[in-house]
Structures are given as structure tokens and as C-alpha cells.
Amino acid sequence: MGMLRPSSLRLIDVIDRCVVEAPSKCKYVVLSYVWGQVAMCLLTRSTAATYAQPGSLSRDLVPATIEDAMTVTSALGERYLWVDSLCIEQDNEADKVFFIPQMAAIYGCAEVTIIAAATIDAHAGLPGIKPLTRRVQQNPVSLNGVIFMPSLENFTGLFSNSTRDESVRGTSNYNTRGWCFQERLLSARSLIFSEEQVYWECQTATWCEEAFWESCSSLALYRHYMTDYGPIYRLPWNSNSPGLETLYRHLAESYSGRVLSFQTDGLNAFQGILHLLTEGFGEEFFWALPTTYLEEALKWGAGFSRTLSGPRRNLGTHTQIAASGSVEQVPFPSWSWIGWIGKNDISAYGSKWTGEHTLTFYCINIHGRVKRIDKGAVQTQTHRPHSQESAKPKPKKERQVETVRKDRSGLPSFYDTTRTVITEEHIPSHITSSPLATAFLCFWTSTALITAQSDRDGRIRFSQGSKSVSVKQDLSHIAFKPNTTQLKEFVLCCRLPSQQFIFCLVCSVDNGVAYREHIVEVQESLWEQLQTVWKPVILG
Secondary structure, three states: OOOOOOOOOEEEEOOOOEEEEOOOOOOOEEEEOOOOOOOOOOOOOOOHHHHOOOOOOOOOOOOHHHHHHHHHHHHOOOOEEEOHHHHOOOOOHHHHHHHHHHHHHHHHOOOOEEEEOOOOOOOOOOEOOEOOOOOOOOOOEEEOOEEEOOOOOOOOOOOOOOOOOOOHHHHOHHHHEHHHHHHHHHOOEEEEEOOOOEEEEEOOOEEEOOOOOOOOOOOOOOOOOOOOOHHHHHOOOOOOOOOHHHHHHHHHHHHHOOEOOOHHHOOHHHHHHHHHHHHHHOOOEEOOEEHHHHHHHOOOOOOOOOOOOOOEEOOOEEEEEOOOOOEEEEEOOOOOHHHEEOOOOOOOOOOOOOOOOOOOEEEEOOOOOEEEOOOOOOOOOOOOOOOOOOOOOOOOOOOOOOOOOOOOOOOOOOOOOOOOOOOHHHOOHHHHOOHHHHHOEEEEEEEEEEEEEEOOOOOEEEEEOOEEEOOOOOOOOOOOOOOOEEEEEEEEEEEEOOOOEEEEEEEEEEOOEEEEEEEEEEEHHHHHHOOOEEEEEEEO
16 A cells, blocks of 8 residues: 555564564454454453563463454564554553554555454454364265265355355354444455355455355356455556545445444444545545535535434544643544444435535634634644654645635625635634533524424424425434424535535534534525625634
8 A cells, every 4th residue: 555654563473473563564364253242361451561471472472363363463474463453452441542543554554454344353363273163064965976065155136246245254253343444444455254165365366265166257147245345446546546535435434333442442443444544545634524625524424314223422532742741632523423432324315525615614623823724724633643754745736626616706685795704703612612612513504493383293393483394305314302492503514506405403502512413405595585694714
């Protein structure tokens, strides 16, 4: 992938069985696995000195999956293995803040990634490393003197054009986990251990252990992919990529449906992918939303009706380094999909994003300063540079989209193009001075106070005075108590001029900050008939 390895890295020495500082330019293998809800040895500030002693990582101490990965590393002729639980101090927030943003480099620079696709936790081991640990054994069959071996693959859709993996790798527990999604994508080469066999996967091919079914020249022949959009996922880091917009929307939507043991990892487990998108496309991201397409990206979740079991707010916090150097916990923003738990329809809705904004967005940096969000102007947290070389400015690929629409003369009357600039004067001092401010999104926009009323069946109707406010979305999934009335603020966040609709965030307001609860589509003609106010909004 052409990236630089981190300047500082801990590794497991599989010969001396201890944790060491990575020797200069050494080769290493990484492990991607599911921790599970089990107790296991961890590198902490109190165990660091002990685990640095040769022989300290004894076989009765190390979980089976890590022990088997050490065996595979040695069999490959390599000496060093990176495993998150033993190479990052798990009780040291500063250590996590340093290493987590470098996952793209850690996995991308490895010789190979060992993927434990069949395991449910760290004690399960890698099938096939020890005798009788594979679920299925192949028994040869003789017919008329010809020896046949039964295939281990599920051939559903063998010659179809579907890219969905119907094999064990597509339905394994590994394939549901949030961290594993990023780790697989960041890996240049992978050895995938399923319950039945081992697979090889790289950027140009996938191969299975038991049979020869792959053909690089044939698109119709059966191929192995670990997830939906398999071919797209292979392309992020090469010249055949489908483009930032398509790639990002598929990646973000697929990741949003993954499971995390700790909701505080919501952004961390996707940060390596964002870093690689920045490296490859020159894009900057603000709380996982692309700044070039920020207005269009804000309308995530509008494509289909979700059930009560659908996305819900992530009430966890994200760790960041403040201007003073202290470690602070910042709640996830309600306006970004990264602040919600559950799969969202980021890719499914609307036409191709254009990057043409009708609104101008601002953020508050770690110093409490208001900054306009343009490409390359966003900084959600401060990290030490990955290495001396990687800290140098890198040339960005030239983009063909405008961040902000230059000519706003054709906008509806509820836009006030004379008032679009946000300064410190528009934001109360208790907000700019708060460590939580880095998660706020600020902009001038059109707003309306709308009454939300639920009937005895919980169905919701919106109105302003005597005027009914119809929306395109079915909001039957919203958990409103029957026969209740609430006042909500509708905040215009995106406009699709070709469809004559605007997207509004349905917000509750607390201490001057609006928090997204839902999103709806309203006809422009209806919005123009409502009592609206053009004002600066702070989204939290």
C-alpha cells in the first residue's frame, strides 16, 4: 500500500516469548481475531515489565488463538507478531490514543495478517493448527477407480454474478465484529482460518486450501469474498477504485452494522479506513463524515423506515487529547452516523453526491476557535505523528468538486445568503470553552418549531398551528408514548433541488445545543408556507 510503518511499535517475539520494542525495519505478522467475553492476559502498565522478560508469555498463560498465531508466525519463518491485547497497554488511554490512529499502518505494513475467522473468542484457537481441531474432515470417495474429494465450500450461486460470500467466511462471528472489518480491509495479505480450511487473500486474488476454483481471467467462475461488495473492498487502495463517494458510502454502511464490545470504540474501529481514504483521495473527515460531501452526508438514515430494533444513540464517549495535553472523553455527536448503534442506510438513499453545498459549516477546534469546514481544515483530535516522515505534508490528489456552492441566487426564499458566517460571537462562551465542543457542528440554516403528536396507537403527526406538516418518512418506529405532544425543532440540513425536497433533522434542544433524533423529508413548497427562522444552529 506504500505506507510508512509506525515509528514506535511493540511486538511479540515468538522465539523468546516476550513483548519487545520493534527492531528497526523488522518484518512482522499481525493477528486479527475476536476477543470475546473471556478473561485473558493483557498488556497493562503493571504487566509491561513482566511481559518484557524472555519466556514470560508461557503457553499456559497465552490464549489459544494467540498461541496458535505464534506457531503460524514461526512456521512462516518470521520472528515477530503484533497482537493488540499484548502490544497496546490496555489501561493506558494515552497509549491507545497514540496507536489506534495508526492501525492503517500497523496492518498495512505487516507481511501478512492471520485472520481467526472461525473463533468466537481468544481461547478458541486456529482450526487446523492442532490435530482434530477442524469441524469437517474430507474423506475421499472412489468411483470406478477415480478418487474424488468432497468440496468444503457451499456452492450457492456458483455461476451467478452475485458477490455475496455464501461460504463459512461470510456468516462467521468474525464477520460481524467492528474491529475485524477494518483489520481485514487494511491488510495487504491475509491467511484466513475458517472451521474447515485456510484461505489466502490479497489485493488481486483469493485462494482456498482444498481445491482450485479460482481463475483470474474469469468473472463468472466462483470467487471467495468475505463480505458483500467483495470486489469493491479489494479495490480501495489501487487505481481501479470505484471512487471516494461510492467506496465511502459502502464502507460506512457495512461498518455501521457491525458489533462492538465497547461502544467507545465506535470511531476508533473505523479510523484506520478513514486514514487510508485520506491518503488515497485527499479527503478530510469530521466525525467520520467526508467534509467535501458534508451537507449530503448529513442526510444519512433517510432512505428507509427503521424498526424499533434499528439504530439507537451511542451514549459512549470518544477519547481525545485536549490542547493542554490531557486526555478527555467527548460524547459522540448525534448528527453523525458514528454516534449511533446499528446499521444505517448511508449508501442506499439518493443520487450520486455532488459536493455542492447550499450551507456553510463550522466546527470548534481543541483551542475553542471556530473554524470553517473546508477540505483539509478539520481536526477532531490531536495525535502525535506516526513517524517523522509521515508527519510531513503530503500532496493531495486534485479533486473535481466544489466544497461550497458559489452561486446561491437560485435558492428558495427561506435561505438568507447574507448571513452564513459563524464566529465566536454566535456561540456562547460556555460552549466554546467546553471540552465537548469539538463534537459540535455549527451553521446558519432555516429552522421551524413543529409540534409532534402521537395518537393512541403511537403514530406520529407533525403540525405547526393548524397546518399539518407531512413528511415522506414513515416514523412508526419512533418510541413515542401514546397520546403525547412534544415540541421539536426542524433543522434544514440538506436540499435536493432536482427533487424539490429538503431534509430536516428532527431535534430536541438542550442549553442552546440541538440534538438529532430523526430525519425527515419535507416538500420545499410546504416549508415555504411555514413560519421559519434563519438562525445559527449548534448541533451536538
